[in-house]
Amino acid sequence: MTLDPGVIRKDFPIFDRTIRDGKKLVYLDSGATSQKPNAVIDAESDFYRNHNAAAHRGAHQLAEEATEGIENARAVVANFLGGSVDEIVFTKSSTEALNLLAYSMGNAPAGNLFHLKPGDEIVVSEMEHHANLIPWQQLAKRTGAVLKWFEVTQSGRLDLSNIDGVITERTKIVALTHQSNVLGTVIPLAQIAKRVRDVGAIFILDACQSVPHMPVNVKALDIDFLVFSGHKTVGPTGVGVLWGRANLLNLLPPFLFGGSMIETVTMTDATWAPAPRKFEPGVPNMAQIVGLGVALKYLTKIGMGAIHKHEIELTKYALDAMSGIDSLRILGPLNTEMRGGAVSFTLGEIHPHDLGQFLDDAGIAVRTGHHCAWPLTRKMGVAATTRASFYLYNTTEDIDQLCESILAAQKYFG
């Protein structure tokens, strides 16, 4: 199955506009957020126009329709990930989903599976996005647990040479990114999962950069929790997803308290609704949840396998083309083996901000800076990088334009 980005682009109205005085938009920043197809934009709008009411409340038709809308979306997400509907928690973002896990675990009393005590260990890696580092770093500080991490090699891979020394019998939580948002590196999940199982720890996967780009089935991965973000998955902003094994979600204490997450309430006590409701207080981001359901249906129709294949081809094309540019240094794997479509690089002495500005003037949108992974950029020995990231609507012409403009920038700042 192949995919024609020329056809796909017609579904995304943003490609009808121009940038900086009439230039064609070359959008190479999907790692930060993806563009949205008409179907998603229309679904959000349709919810507000025709079905808006507070879901899970009220005895009227609109409330029923709103409830049905988000519960249908939950079924779509469950199907997309290979989980079941009671395992899907909607949050406002993947960042919130990771904080939900960290705070809920921090709330777990002694005797609860998730309870942390001084000397317990939490394992992350040097290539985590801040959203999958700081919640664990701070949880460790609050509980007296010890934060440990896998280092990253100069070629941009996790250093697993001492995996048994990093993940030990004291390890309670292992939280890792599936695919680095900076380097594009995909981690060897099966090998790590086996070690996590051997020591009986909880395995949390930050799948923000993998779920939008490749087939991901939670049942095949031998993990316990997974988070991903709606807006990176051609869906709306304001919605994230937490998947967790049903038995674990039931044991996990709630994080945010309020309406609709309860079973009974008195002035002095409360009990909780079963998961996922226990983790969804307040009126949810309904239009966004509905939009996410439509986004995942859109991706499913094209095929996650086809999307992944397309991105691998683009990545190979980009790695080959960019390797030929003088003084351009790619950070991360130089081939497409266990690697996704985010290519970070430096360009001699030209600062990424200046390069990004130059590319913007040509209509090319890239990300510059430390990409919310400051410890990683420091480890790779650079202050900042420029990142081009690809998605289903990108073409090899996009990459040609990127390379042409990089050469022009070298002349301009040279």
Add this chain to the structure above:
Amino acid sequence: MQLDNLYQEVILDHYKNPQNKKLSPNYDAQVHHVNPSCGDEIDLNITIKEGTVVAITWDGVGCSISQASVSVLTDLLIGKSISDAYRIFDEFVALMQSKGAVTGDEDLLEDAVAFAGVSKYPARIKCALLGWMAFKDASVQAQSKG
């Protein structure tokens, strides 16, 4: 090219040949400022004697805008009275916040008017202000000691 409004010759010159970019061992106050959105960093030392800025030295990493801006600042403010330096500081900050509506008072700002184009690029204003905010911070600290 629209970009030339941003990257004026003066800016690229200062970027390639930064002035006073060597931290002096003697100073009244030293500050370290970062731009957390991009990781740009600057160390800045200042010496103030009898109400006059006697020395500003610095070191840092960052984009051409942030590096050139602090270089221009040192050229402009060394030798000025603190009250004149603050007048220039206020004018520069106002220029950065002008969204391209003003060109800046050239008598006051001299080479720093070259940064007028930056104000049209909201993401870059912080770059241009990094060194200036470091100067303000350092000068306040130096005076509170004195």
